[in-house]
Amino acid sequence: MYQTLNYSVSDAGVATILIDIPGSSANVMSVQFRDELASAISRVADDSSVKGAVISSAKSDFMAGGDLKQMMTLFDQGLNAEQALAVANQFKPLLRKMETSGKVFVAAINGPAMGGGFELALACHRRVVVDDAKLVLALPEVTLGLIPGAGGTQRLPRLIGIAKALPILLKGERLSPQKALELGLVEQLVSADTVLATASQLVLETTDPSQPWDRKGYSVPGGAGFMGPEPGATFNLAATSIARETSRNYPAPIALLTAVAHGTAVPMDAALHIESCQFAKLLMDPVARNMMRTLFVNKGELDKLVNRPQNVAPAELKTIGVVGAGLMGAGVAHVAALANFDVLMLDATEAQAEAGKQRLADGFTKLISRNRMSQDKADTILARITAVGDYARLADCDLVVEAVFEDRKVKSDVFAKLQAVLKPGAIIASNTSSLPITSLSEGLTAPENFIGLHFFSPVDRMALVEVIKGKQTSEATLAHALDFIKRLRKTPIIVNDARGFFTTRVISAYLHESMGMLAEGIKPALIDNAAKLAGFPVGPLSLIDEVTIEIGYNAMNQTKADLGADWVEPVGYKVQKRFVAELDRKGRRYGQGFYDYPDGKRQVWAGLADVYPQQDPQPNVEDVKNRLLLIQALEAARAFEEGVITDPAEGDVGAVLGIGFPSYTGGVFSLIDTLGIDRFVATCERLAQTYGERWQPSTWLKTRAASGERFYPLAV
Template sequence: MTALKFELGADGIALLSIAVTGRPMNVLTPELLAELAQAVERIAGDAAIKGAILTSGKPGAFVAGADLKDLVTAFDRGIDAVEASKASTEISALFRRLETSGKPYAAAINGLALGGGLELCLACHYRVLADDAKTVIGLPEVQVGLLPGAGGTQRLPRLIGIPNALPLLLQGKQVKPAEALKLGIVHALAPAAEVVAKAREWLLATPSAEQPWDKKNYRIPGGAGPMAAHASQTFIAGNALTSANTNGNYPAPPAILSCVYEGTQLPFDTGLRIESKYFGKLLAGAVARNLIRTLFVNKGAAEKLASRPQGVAKSKVAKLGVLGAGMMGAGVAHVSAQAGIEVVLLDASLEQAEKGKAGIAALQGKDLAKGRTTQEKIDTLLARIRPTADYADLAGCDLIVEAVFEKRELKAEVTAKAEAVIPATATFGSNTSTLPITGLAQASKRPAQFIGIHFFSPVEKMPLVELIVGKETSQETIAKALDYVAQIRKTPIIVRDFPGFFTSRVFGTFTQEGLRMLLDGIAPALIENAAKLAGFPVGPLAVSDEVTLSLQQSIFKQQDADGLDDKYRGRIGRPVIDKMVDELKRPGRRFGAGFYDYPEGGGKQLWPGLAQAFPVKAEQPEVEVLKQRFLSIMALETARCFEEGVVVNPIDADLGSILGIGYPAWTGGTLSYIDTLGAKDFVAQCQQLAQDWGERFAPSPWLLARAAGGERFYALAQAA
């Protein structure tokens, strides 16, 4: 056996140690499942074997679940729901055979057990979990558009009751050992080194080889079905809450509710068949493919620096200089210090620099109040940050992140001052969202070592970093920037230097489309709600208020001064911006008034005067049309970026659109949205929108040619 080690002790207890070769963590590969099936039959057929212990041969982790890299191809292979359900029925049958084989099984869970790993444990008759702070167990399948397909929706509710099980199933909530014991998911806790001994102790005492749900007259704790005391809360209210949270874009939560509701009222084996049926529908669907591919497979590859240039030695930032201690600069200093990096936080005055550090301390204080950190850790973190106004303190920095105001002259000034002090080998990164990197690099004596490092606000929470490659940026500089992003545990994407780069350019189409809708006479509340129903976290009017309308106006004016080509300007909503700022004096949230009112007591509400400022037409479009406008204009702009070489990898486009600018995750990202619809249907949708709402929706000849040839963005990536 290559994935499962079988050892039979003199006491008649078989120890099955899972150690999948070639994987850093155990997953349920076909090889492992085949070997487990052989072991189960061997144990069942050998009278000398009293029972078995399942554990992991890899310290710190039991089994992480199914191999999602195998499941992600189901939709693209065109398999139907019936065929897709086989992935569930086969594993369920194996686990069912294990628990009904007549021999007792104990799970010695010596580390995290997630998804299929926990489902395997639930099929065992006894579970002892490592009592370690790093250990968690859970069923996170919902987060990748699936449901637990190896008995999880049936065993967990029968074990701990439906009200306790649903949060773990619907939210993918992971629990630590103490909570797992309290809920009754496991029978005992023990130090990791003792879980096998504890499991053996149970097997040598008076073990039962029968699960509770297989015993006569068994009843689910708290009851099941419509007459259960909890039914109105768990199923009626739960279904309404699920619908409100998913807006019909994520099919997994309602499928989980259906599995639990239907399956727990029927015999256990029938419940397993119901689970497999729903699992097949999800696996054969596009949403699961999109979520798995972008937010698991591709995100993981990006964080492992799959795009890192070859042949460049690994680097590590020991000392970082941050120019500008405002919100963005302080955020960069914060996450860097958390990663163990010494930080010099520089601003025009020591007072301003210290104010930036004080803001970091305040954020840490909030974490302390919530029990997320300790004072000792806070003190250590803050000790790494040195506020200053003296450029000489930048001596010895490996990397500079410039985060001053978006003014070329100011950025040029601080670049020159920093480069006069830092080592010749240091990398210089500019945190800019709009100013061309190649132009900013002209102020540098070492343009090959100059790169854009675009963080997103708030830096502490936003996972994405957009690296912008200028015309002279070297491969070594790209590699060093990627190493730094990995060091601070962010997700990097790489884009080329173009007006607006990628994220700002595509995000601009979202806000501009919302402003244009006001000019089209669409009700403001309908605009905001349509965006949320499509899956965007915030409506375009609220986002514009947060960015501030005055800032958007200043960008328009800068574009006028620069003579920027119209195709990069995205100014269909400019009349709205100019009217709000110049005439109505409502420049955004920071100033207390924008598209929304901001009462002193907190909260916000749409400004009633919008209907007068931008008259609403009597006849309003369907919500679906507005959703299409938002989704399509951003996807179309991404395709243009791909056509122009701003992004050369669809993975970067999809990760950037979801993690950086809030494109709905269910789509898989802007280019996955096109692939999911199919290029032909997407361009047809755009052509209809162009006819109804304007030429900005018209597909380019390049995109039309791709559609005619049936080309897919990810087919190109795989071929490459």
């Protein structure tokens, strides 16, 4: 009778509704599922022989929520307010009917319940969950530019109070079964083989088939709306925190706060309407579309290795080598060991390699002291890492990651030593952030086994790996490198070989533009604060100081030497040279850079105005923000034109995950499309008249603008 669920009734009169969306590994809400669930709920409500129902899943997950792929396309289709409100109300009447049907519904949560799936469980009268540490319950919609749209903003605070609910909603916090039990969101933790039986027994034991908020005299725990000192203080604190953390670039947190504040002050039916109105507004906003597309749909496809060569058998990688026991090398060793690889970490001497491993151990000790890691987990990771000082020890490695200084000669020496000891077919991967892969492979007898794997620091926390194909990199090497990254649970983007690849080119444009502004006489505080207001996690000048001005200067000198007469001086080079070679202010590590650091605190260098006289008046903060955003998008467009990046989805995911490009934009290419490519090009042409040739769009880009060709075709 049903295609998306299974319906049965026991001899005791308990109906069991098992969700099982066909053709999908996960249960995702759809119109067909909604209609069939509505039919099943009506059967339970109308059949006097049925005492109540258990809702569970026939799959390993409970339910993943709404179909974000489909929802993502609605903005492109020109959704109006009435249509958006209809989408927002798709499941609300159904869930409201369920909880007011006069029959008991118990959620038997046998796997992850995310988004709409968790909202379905919250609408049930009681909940039991399998006691599995890997099982999570969450309402992550805000992290994707939306808010819960099936009553989650109203039922969660009504169950546990506003003060406890808001952090879960605003951060998309992933709750373990134990945490959910402690909060009072579920009633029991049970084993997987008893979850249905336990839920069925709860149906039979429950005498009042109503929700607390539908009973006379109910009040929200701790107070509701803006009334009372506790909720008032909570909302004020949340609003302040949202403004500070998002610079008001993200509409979803404010919409959520509004829905909770106003919704909890009124009866449930009116509250659900308030949630729907806020949800509909977000659905009509490009921010939600951009975030869903980049952070969920496109990232999800890349995590599945959608661009992996399909004709290559899966890799059988067991032992991984890492050359270099510094910050990057130790980080790669850490994540490889965490992924159950045996890891050999090599440095110039075994003692230096041991020192790198000890730094990892010291870091783990700090995490353990903060209850962020168990001792057993730390011991397991460290046991898989062996510190070595002899290249011959790497002979049986299947893949070796080179993570030494960004110096062509040093790297070439490493590759020569690796080539002499590695078994045939072993992959050599360079962690270079800018040096062309093809030229680095020139001394190798098997360049087809050479590839670039650009990790980002800190490796254990950064999700992206930029995979660089050299001209001779084989399809098998690419496929097996992607298999390695998937084992690490990181997201790969594939780029073609070119100096700086994709991410380094884009962020370099940002950093050089900021140094160019400094030379123009714009105050460093304005530059850095404008960047944070634009959504960057840290200001560019502060970032350069942290990694040291010296590193960028040395890298640029390497580029200058490599390119010779073809080198084009970037706008920030003279600033780098002046601070490093003339002023000896190399960055925070040296105690002085663009800023001074008395007692570890950052403050503007008092002598800066003597070096670069400051403008009066200073430019508008919006102009500074736009320059920092748009210069990166322009450089990304150039990389696309040159074939370095061939898929805007990979470019957007790479920009957001790898270099901290503001996620509300969806990434560099989404930013261009959202602004409108014609408007983007016109703005760049205007900036070129004031700031120079680096802002001049190419003929190719102007041609696209003239024809209105987007990087992402409109979904129709």
